[in-house]
Amino acid sequence: MKYVDEFRNGDIARAVAAGIASITDPDRHYKIMEVCGGHTHTIYRHGIKDLLPDQVELVHGPGCPVCVLPMGRVDEGIEIAEHPEVIFTCFGDMMRVPGSKGNLLEVKAEGADIRMVYSPLDALRIARENPDREVVFYAIGFETTAPSTALTLQRAKKEGLENFSVFCNHVTIVPPVRALLDSPDLRLDAFIGPGHVSTVVGCRPYEFMSEDYGKPCVVAGFEPLDLLQSILMLMHQLDEGRCEVENQYSRIVPWEGNLQALKSMAEVFELRPYFEWRGLGFIAQSALKLSPAYADFDAELRYSTPGVRVADPKACQCGEVLKGVLKPPECKVFGTACTPERPLGALMVSSEGACAAYYNFGRKSFEKVEIGSK
Amino acid sequence: MREEESMMAGYCTLDHDGCVTCSDAGIPVRVVSVESYDALCEDTAGNRAEIAVELVAPVQTGEVLLTHGGVAIGRVAVREEDS
Numbered sequence: 001m002k003y004v005d006e007f008r009n010g011d012i013a014r015a016v017a018a019g020i021a022s023i024t025d026p027d028r029h030y031k032i033m034e035v036c037g038g039h040t041h042t043i044y045r046h047g048i049k050d051l052l053p054d055q056v057e058l059v060h061g062p063g064c065p066v067c068v069l070p071m072g073r074v075d076e077g078i079e080i081a082e083h084p085e086v087i088f089t090c091f092g093d094m095m096r097v098p099g100s101k102g103n104l105l106e107v108k109a110e111g112a113d114i115r116m117v118y119s120p121l122d123a124l125r126i127a128r129e130n131p132d133r134e135v136v137f138y139a140i141g142f143e144t145t146a147p148s149t150a151l152t153l154q155r156a157k158k159e160g161l162e163n164f165s166v167f168c169n170h171v172t173i174v175p176p177v178r179a180l181l182d183s184p185d186l187r188l189d190a191f192i193g194p195g196h197v198s199t200v201v202g203c204r205p206y207e208f209m210s211e212d213y214g215k216p217c218v219v220a221g222f223e224p225l226d227l228l229q230s231i232l233m234l235m236h237q238l239d240e241g242r243c244e245v246e247n248q249y250s251r252i253v254p255w256e257g258n259l260q261a262l263k264s265m266a267e268v269f270e271l272r273p274y275f276e277w278r279g280l281g282f283i284a285q286s287a288l289k290l291s292p293a294y295a296d297f298d299a300e301l302r303y304s305t306p307g308v309r310v311a312d313p314k315a316c317q318c319g320e321v322l323k324g325v326l327k328p329p330e331c332k333v334f335g336t337a338c339t340p341e342r343p344l345g346a347l348m349v350s351s352e353g354a355c356a357a358y359y360n361f362g363r364k365s366f367e368k369v370e371i372g373s374k
Numbered sequence: 375m376r377e378e379e380s381m382m383a384g385y386c387t388l389d390h391d392g393c394v395t396c397s398d399a400g401i402p403v404r405v406v407s408v409e410s411y412d413a414l415c416e417d418t419a420g421n422r423a424e425i426a427v428e429l430v431a432p433v434q435t436g437e438v439l440l441t442h443g444g445v446a447i448g449r450v451a452v453r454e455e456d457s
Contacts, residue, residue: 091443121426122444144447145442148426151426151428195400196448199448200447250451252449258430260429
């Protein structure tokens with residue numbers, strides 16, 4: 001089991017953790033943000049947090065696309081889905097994200113034709129098979145998912161399909177990170193960069209972190225040893241006063257990214273002037289919409305979505321958790337009114353959401369703290 | 375594709391992909407056969423699916439790709455001694 005030895009070996013993990021401890025300044029507090037929801041999942045699933053010195057705090061970032069989607073965009077998706085001629089297609093997790101008047105699963109139960117797909121190409125197939133219906137795909141995700149939507153639209157255009165459109169909610173990773181760095185709420189020391197997003201965009205887009213803000217960034221893989229090694233690399237940079245972008249995940253991530261995917265995205269999408277993020281508010285040029293060349297496939301134009309803004313439920317503190325100001329269990333409704341079975345906020349819906357990850361894997365350590373503090 | 379190889383690129387498989395909406399739930403698969411811009415690929419659990427490969431073309435049988443939402447977005451660098 002050579003890869004098990006390489007990426008999950010307990011002895012190596014303890015040795016790397018000891019390396020981190022050896023260069024940790026006992027009088028300093030280190031705040032390291034893992035931008036990506038997949039990393040949050042690995043950290044809780046494998047107990048990475050318990051291997052780190054108390055001075056090293058991991059802060060969860062905004063890298064879960066379901067979690068950052070504002071409620072208004074969920075409501076608009078539901079409105080499109082309620083058109084009788086529409087077959088509305090979306091990824092599985094999207095079905096349970098609460099809008100202001102329910103979620104897509106409930107609307108489906110009331111009779112709307114909503115179908116879960118694994119790929120936007122499946123939505124395209126449904127459009128081919130149902131020429132008398134309108135098929136809409138709810139596109140969501142960062143730069144990992146955007147190429148598959150771009151490719152699907154390129155194929156749809158080539159085939160001349162007229163009954164297919166996309167409700168585009170794709171977002172980009174750099175602007176929210178910049179917004180967090182500009183936020184007075186949070187003082188971060190370093191960043192664990194997203195792994196698979198970087199497969200597409202490469203490592204260059206993160207250079208502003210070190211150049212403009214003096215913060216180190218290490219692009220990391222998803223195995224426990226990947227995460228530990230990345231934290232060690234960041235601690236070395238902080239210890240030596242360096243701030244650079246480093247690539248721990250070079251077995252997957254090319255420094256320049258995937259140029260074919262970027263070219264495809266550039267043809268199909270353009271940047272929105274601004275987009276609302278749950279918890280972070282409106283961020284300039286942080287999301288994608290379809291380019292004029294693909295306007296015929298734009299569900300926003302086809303169904304004239306009004307762009308409504310809907311406030312989160314008052315009890316929900318997803319915004320503070322997304323900004324890293326609160327830890328999941330510090331939210332008033334965590335584990336009580338808001339659970340993975342009955343999520344109040346989006347962070348509890350997605351398995352990569354910080355609250356769901358903490359609920360499933362991290363509660364033990366929280367309970368330990370609670371008991372100890374009584 | 376061998377089970378341990380999934381660790382090269384994350385824990386997801388074609389029938390259990392964590393959170394498909396999450397931008398970082400990529401799935402490593404090995405190319406079984408290629409036909410034009412689609413390739414039949416197999417994950418570590420033996421699940422097979424047709425994957426669009428335009429964005430990483432050209433691909434060859436035996437290569438390990440990173441896929442997301444039915445589309446290959448990258449290559450996994452398998453070392454010579456592992457192939």
